[in-house]
Amino acid sequence: MKPRHRKLAIIVSGVSALGIAAALVLNAFESNMVFFFSPSQVAANEAPVGKSFRIGGLVEEGSIKRQSDGVTVNFVVTDTAKVIPVVYTGILPDLFKEGKGVVAQGKLSADGVFRADEVLAKHDENYMPPEAAGALEQARIQKTVMTQ
């Protein structure tokens, strides 16, 4: 190969490899994005059916119920406007408490119950997950608008 051809070959193979890699990355990104919905949005049927998404808000006071197997837990997430019942099997994070913020990831089933396969908690008692805080804020604005 002449030096010019060699250089061209290196550049062409490099660029095409990068192109493939970029396509792969973007495709993976596209198909693995998880969106967040507040309980009000879920109540308004904005959330996708059969696809994983996140919800967030406060754990409603007095809503935590443990089933007889000891590891399945039912609770209700609220943004103070609308509520959504959640069921989760497994150990809940240390900071999961009634009246505190929570974010859960899972799917909405046909009966309107959110089946969480992951309950997220952050590492600070007073910390509110930003998604949950946003959901509460939205609901508050909605309410003020309605009362006016």
Add this chain to the structure above:
Amino acid sequence: MIPELGNFALILALLLAITQGTLPIIGAARGIPSWVALARPVVQGQFVFLAIAFGCLAYSFVNNDFSVMNVARNSNSELPIQYRIAASWGSHEGSLLLWVFMLAGWSVAVSVFSRHLPDEMVARVLGVMGLVSVGFILFLLVTSNPFDRLLPAAFEGSDLNPLLQDPGMVIHPPMLYMGYVGFSVAFAFAIAALISGEMDAAWARWSRPWTTVAWVFLTIGIMLGSWWAYYELGWGGWWFWDPVENASFLPWLVGTALVHSLAVTEKRGSFKSWTVLLAICAFSLSLLGTFLVRSGVLTSVHAFATDPTRGVFILAFLVIVIGSSLLLFAWRAPKVGLGGKFDLVSRESMLLANNLLLMVAAGSVLLGTLYPLIMDSLDLGKISVGTPYFEAVFVPLMTPAIFLMGLGPLARWKQASLPELMLRLRWAFGVSVVTALLMPFVMGEWKPLVSFGLLLAFWIIATIFVSIRQRLHNSGQGGLFTKLAKQSRSYYSMHLAHFGIAVFIIGVTLVNGYETEKDVRMEIGSTVTMGGYTFRFNGASPVSGPNYQAMRGDIDVLRNGEKIRVMQPEKRTYNASGMAMTEPAIDTGFLRDLYVALGEPLEDGAWVVRVYHKPFVDWIWFGCLLMAFGGILAVTDRRYRLKVHNKHVETATVAEDKRAASNPRLSTGGKKA
């Protein structure tokens, strides 16, 4: 009084940093020897003042001076002494002070171990580090002063986050920061080369050990963080693709590319511009990582925006550092040149391919980390990208990289022959395929992904064997041990680090393929069995620690009906913050970990208990340690040690290097592929 002293020392350090960042660089450009000679003493002075400042902060923490805001927020009088010291870098302000203190430490190291470098070069390198230091000290003084007073003083501090009250957390941040900051040396060397326009094999040889040391620190730092997450967060995972973790992984990926690209620049004089670009990227990502984690932008984009001074300063600083170095690169890189030529199939091209793959990997992590933040800050919706994305990207990207990792060390520089390589590696390939196919049966169940992961690992190990065998074959006369002793440390270091990757892959593959996790309700006396072990729950009883109350579970582990161990996981509640924390019990073994954590208490003394059996999980961290040892071995190579001992000979060598660099053939110095 002490905090004011610290504050004053910090201001003096700033003045010295300004001097360090300006006069030596100007002196080097204008040829003023006295200004050039200023670099070393100023660096050492700055170090002294930062040491005083840091000492003052640590003193305030140790003596529970709650009139200092930082201490009141992050410490408590009940806190054990080692955690009070660690708390001085547990907060945003303290950690930035540690950062800049370490930068001063690295600068002193450069000023001491650079006697063989031309004075102008040292002046430029230290000058660039001085400019970085100016930015950080200004940031501390203007927006996040660790010595700010709280008046009236608090009666009691609000405690260090219990998660951070752990030996792993005492050393993890300093290690990580040593890595981040260490890349500033490579960065400063790169900028100095751009300014002077001189970049030869000798340049690469100077900056290489510094980069390697930084990479070693970063590797250990990440490993400690992962290990800490495993045993402290109570989830039993070792990597979560959390933005905080990604922030440290990004500079590691680019740093790894840099270490390899520097090798080519040193040995072959190629990849010059690319190496400079990587050095800039590695340090830029270190800066980004520091700020992502420390600015609070991850916790909430909006909280971050409500306190705009910090945010604006950070963004401005990032834009100035990254923007000006990239501008300088665009302007001066043509002068530095591309360096030696090579063929489509050669060791260079394989290293370049791996470099590109690492950079694409880094790019994909950056996308997954920053995109949700950007979307959120523009109010375009809240999204998250988790583990599935990163796994979908990493496996296909790293597979060719690992294949090339086996090929590269055996390929010749400049021009290699593919058929010849295939001939030399046919046994290595065959053996790794067969073992990878059979191994899963030993584990009890054949799984395609396990076989695939093992294939990658065994391929690395097999090619290392082939490489060493061939190397010995070509080393002339003598017995096996004389031949082994003949090889350079840098040769072994490469294989050791690569072997570390193999061990890491084995760990990841087997733990993902065969781990068992169960969350179960356990009454007193009830048992659960997994992986050949039976766990018997004997109940939980209250205990109290120095600054917490806990329920301690008592679990017997039985194997073949015989009791082999008692495991005591705890559920703690910290006195000061009232925060609950799960403290798992882990039985570490060479082939498996047993992991038990308490969930919630139920009626009649029963608990929800999390029981894990994790085969080969410790190989993950052991592999990282091997990589780090590889790096350490590389730095102790003869050619670096000779320099320190033999200053006079060195001046001659440098001159020779300069001549050699003009002819890349000479600069390889007879090293055979």
